[in-house]
Amino acid sequence: MRIGVDAMGGDLAPAEQVAGALAARELLTEDDRIVLYGRQGEIVEHLKVAGDWSERIAVVDCPEMIGMSEPPVEALRAKQNSSLVRLAQAHRSGEVDAMISAGNTGACVAAAQMHLRRLAGVHRPGIAIIVPTFHGPVVLCDVGANVNCRPLHLLQYGVMAGIYLNRVAGVEAPRVGLMSIGEEDTKGNALVRRTHELFRRRPEIRFVGNVEGRDLFRNSCEVVVCEGFVGNVCLKLMEGLAEGLFKALARELAQQTEGAFAMKARLALGALAARYDYSEYGGAPLLGVNGICIICHGSSNARAIYNAIRVSREFATQGVNERITTELTQNAGMGE
Amino acid sequence: MRIGVDAMGGDLAPAEQVAGALAARELLTEDDRIVLYGRQGEIVEHLKVAGDWSERIAVVDCPEMIGMSEPPVEALRAKQNSSLVRLAQAHRSGEVDAMISAGNTGACVAAAQMHLRRLAGVHRPGIAIIVPTFHGPVVLCDVGANVNCRPLHLLQYGVMAGIYLNRVAGVEAPRVGLMSIGEEDTKGNALVRRTHELFRRRPEIRFVGNVEGRDLFRNSCEVVVCEGFVGNVCLKLMEGLAEGLFKALARELAQQTEGAFAMKARLALGALAARYDYSEYGGAPLLGVNGICIICHGSSNARAIYNAIRVSREFATQGVNERITTELTQNAGMGE
Numbered sequence: 220m221r222i223g224v225d226a227m228g229g230d231l232a233p234a235e236q237v238a239g240a241l242a243a244r245e246l247l248t249e250d251d252r253i254v255l256y257g258r259q260g261e262i263v264e265h266l267k268v269a270g271d272w273s274e275r276i277a278v279v280d281c282p283e284m285i286g287m288s289e290p291p292v293e294a295l296r297a298k299q300n301s302s303l304v305r306l307a308q309a310h311r312s313g314e315v316d317a318m319i320s321a322g323n324t325g326a327c328v329a330a331a332q333m334h335l336r337r338l339a340g341v342h343r344p345g346i347a348i349i350v351p352t353f354h355g356p357v358v359l360c361d362v363g364a365n366v367n368c369r370p371l372h373l374l375q376y377g378v379m380a381g382i383y384l385n386r387v388a389g390v391e392a393p394r395v396g397l398m399s400i401g402e403e404d405t406k407g408n409a410l411v412r413r414t415h416e417l418f419r420r421r422p423e424i425r426f427v428g429n430v431e432g433r434d435l436f437r438n439s440c441e442v443v444v445c446e447g448f449v450g451n452v453c454l455k456l457m458e459g460l461a462e463g464l465f466k467a468l469a470r471e472l473a474q475q476t477e478g479a480f481a482m483k484a485r486l487a488l489g490a491l492a493a494r495y496d497y498s499e500y501g502g503a504p505l506l507g508v509n510g511i512c513i514i515c516h517g518s519s520n521a522r523a524i525y526n527a528i529r530v531s532r533e534f535a536t537q538g539v540n541e542r543i544t545t546e547l548t549q550n551a552g553m554g555e
Numbered sequence: 556m557r558i559g560v561d562a563m564g565g566d567l568a569p570a571e572q573v574a575g576a577l578a579a580r581e582l583l584t585e586d587d588r589i590v591l592y593g594r595q596g597e598i599v600e601h602l603k604v605a606g607d608w609s610e611r612i613a614v615v616d617c618p619e620m621i622g623m624s625e626p627p628v629e630a631l632r633a634k635q636n637s638s639l640v641r642l643a644q645a646h647r648s649g650e651v652d653a654m655i656s657a658g659n660t661g662a663c664v665a666a667a668q669m670h671l672r673r674l675a676g677v678h679r680p681g682i683a684i685i686v687p688t689f690h691g692p693v694v695l696c697d698v699g700a701n702v703n704c705r706p707l708h709l710l711q712y713g714v715m716a717g718i719y720l721n722r723v724a725g726v727e728a729p730r731v732g733l734m735s736i737g738e739e740d741t742k743g744n745a746l747v748r749r750t751h752e753l754f755r756r757r758p759e760i761r762f763v764g765n766v767e768g769r770d771l772f773r774n775s776c777e778v779v780v781c782e783g784f785v786g787n788v789c790l791k792l793m794e795g796l797a798e799g800l801f802k803a804l805a806r807e808l809a810q811q812t813e814g815a816f817a818m819k820a821r822l823a824l825g826a827l828a829a830r831y832d833y834s835e836y837g838g839a840p841l842l843g844v845n846g847i848c849i850i851c852h853g854s855s856n857a858r859a860i861y862n863a864i865r866v867s868r869e870f871a872t873q874g875v876n877e878r879i880t881t882e883l884t885q886n887a888g889m890g891e
Contacts, residue, residue: 288739325737353803363736366744400699400787401661403624408702408784432788433795445788448744451736452768452785453792459769460796467689468804 220250222531223315226257227284227302228322230518233257236321237265239524244275246529253528254315256281256302281305284322287517291325295333303327307334310510317531319502321515321524328364328505328514335510338540340547343372344507345447346514347380348454349388354438358384358393361447362454364505368446370414373397376444377424378550379506379543384441386537387530393441396430398449404428410446423550501526504534507543511535556586558867559651562593563620563638564658566854569593572657573601575860580611582865589864590651592617592638617641620658623853627661631669639663643670646846653867655838657851657860664700664841664850671846674876676883679708680843681783682850683716684790685724690774694720694729697783698790700841704782706750709733712780713760714886715842715879720777722873723866729777732766734785740764746782759886837862840870843879847871 224240226233233255240253247253252275255262259280266272283301285294295304303322307330310318320327324346332344345361360380365372377395384390397414399407404415407429418426427440432453435443445453501523502515511534513527534540560576562569569591576589583589588611591598595616602608619637621630631640639656643666646654656663660682668680681697696716701708713731720726733750735743740751743765754762763776768789771779781789837859838851847870849863870876 290739290741325742353799366736398788400702400784400791403626405626406661411784431795432790432792433798435792436795436799448736448747449785449788452734452781452789454768455736456768456771456789456792457796459767459772460793461800462769463689463772464797464800 220317220532220535221252221254221315222528223254223256223306223309223318224524224528225302225306225318225320225322225327226255226262226278227281228320228327229515230287230321231520232321233262234265235519235521236524237262238521239519239528240276241266241269241272242521243525243528246525246532247275251275251532252277254279254309256306256309257284258282258302279305279309285326287323289323289326291323291329294323294326295330303330307331310512311335316535317511317513319513319515319524319527319531321502321517321519321527324363324514324517327512331505331508331510331512335508335512338507338509338547339544341379341507341543342375343368344505345372345376345379346450346503347376347383347506348450348503349384350435350457352436354436355441356384356388356390357435357441357443358388359435359443359445359450359453360506361445362450362503363447365447368410370410370417373410373414373444373446374417374421374424375507375547377418377426377442378546380442380444381424382542382546383504383506383534383539386539386542387533390441392425394425394427394439395442395444396427396434396440398432398443398445398453399429400431402429402431414444421550501528501530504530504539506539509540511540556653556868556871557588557590557651558653558655558864559590559592559642559645560860560864561638561642561654561656561658561663562591562598562614563617564656564663565851566623566657567856568657569598570601571855571857572860573598574857575855575864576612577602577605577608578857579861579864582861582868583611587611587868588613590615590645592642592645593620594618594638615641615645621662623659625659625662627659627665630659630662631666639666643667646848647671652871653847653849655849655851655860655863655867657838657853657855657863660699660850660853663848667841667844667846667848671844671848674843674845674883675880677715677843677879678711679704680841681708681712681715682786682839683712683719683842684786684839685720686771686793688772690772691777692720692724692726693771693777693779695771695779695781695786695789696842697781698786698839699783701783704746706746706753709746709750709780709782710753710757710760711843711883713754713762713778714882716778716780717760718878718882719840719842719870719875722875722878723869726777728761730761730763730775731778731780732763732770732776734768734779734781734789735765736767738765738767750780757886837864837866840866840875842875845876847876
């Protein structure tokens, strides 16, 4: 398997992208390769520190790069020689078998949709993020690919995210909840009510009904579906709140306890932060595209890139896309 | 001022509602009264423990009550003698000057809209909740009254929530952000893009542009507006995540540290939880109705009811509604 990494995408690129790739060599089998897309000179500078890297890693020189806040579609059109566009093209033509980027999320989604197209049966791809909770992983889909959701899109997110969680995290028969503002069937907006009916007609999906934001942390279900706008707000809110709570708690502990205790408390906080660290899950796949596209957080470090490479291998070896196609083409026509 | 409390609304009613009312007597001036609506016999049982309560508290007997998960509109129609309906009617007719309920939120919103009607100039009422953050209070509006928002509704939420925060929490010239999925003006869904334009045309509002979920905790603005569906998902998500994080942290601390330290750590956690306790802000006002309607969390305890009574007094003495009417009628016609 050949795994393509956008070495120029992300706040810490290319240093952390390269470091992650170097570390991930231990995951590879004889035939696997990591291919880094970006400015060759810069990338090689970072590779050199590891001695002979060329056995497992290749570099494809791309002079341009897309900035984190450029308008996605315009940037893709204007920068045909950017690391991201070249990577997406390489994935389409089969030069690589997966693409990983921590760069501009909108541009990455657009590039993947444009070049890879959709899997048979899929109406709209969605980004699935695994949220580490105290009861185990919960996957939230979509967190930002699709802001104009129709009921069938949400239904398919439930199916695709369930397969992903099952194959990559080993969760058996995941329960699917529909994000709403009250558990009663009749609550929510028009999209939620119509989607609810659609789920009810599909007994093969383990649908638990509407769930609320807090149910993510209450062992109510393992998959939560919502439209991209809502999911993205949730994702950023969780990030901000967790970050803020940890900071406030560290301050509170420092005030209330003397030196030795404060140290231990910081260790406990650190252990907890590590256990619920998003980067351990290695980015979020764009489910439904005809390929493997893993989108990483902009601030990804080497560990996150390492894990994204691991996840992209599991995604392939576990046959996530094959399973999605089988499921969605078998049950086509039962939609809206 | 006469403050009406739905003594039967909430998971812990009527015990905590009555206890909160008893404690809140200390807030009242000579002419103030608290009026409890609900089953007189039960309420008086709880009042009796405090000795002579009748100087500051009155009870209005209402034989019916509306359950937490009853369909709002149907329940209001069927239960004309419920504590909530009688309270809303009493507020309309001027028998009380404020209504407080920790019961069925949907029913409370519907009862207030039905009986109190809207303030002059207001298109749609919205629930405003104060989120305690590390940089001070941030108000989020709407968190569930209005799932079919139009741009003008969101604009008015910005104005109303700003006035509320200014008058009740003393925040000077609050900055207003529009919840979206990226800070760029062009990001978001159709509602957000149109609302953004509307805000830009109103220089008297201190609009900072689009914000993301994490900006609630990053001192980006003091008011965040969003449609009710998104706001309600956010509210419940914050609740669930904070609860879950505190639990996980308590467990982690217990594992990593010996007895004396674990105790201190628990004290620190407790202090933090108290500082960021929603109940300190005393419920969320339904802004824009022609009256004072304070909606409390279903699990409200006596402290939360006490604070809701405090807030309803401040709401009146600070002239929040008068200010809203002035602001919105002055600037009417500049809308969509």
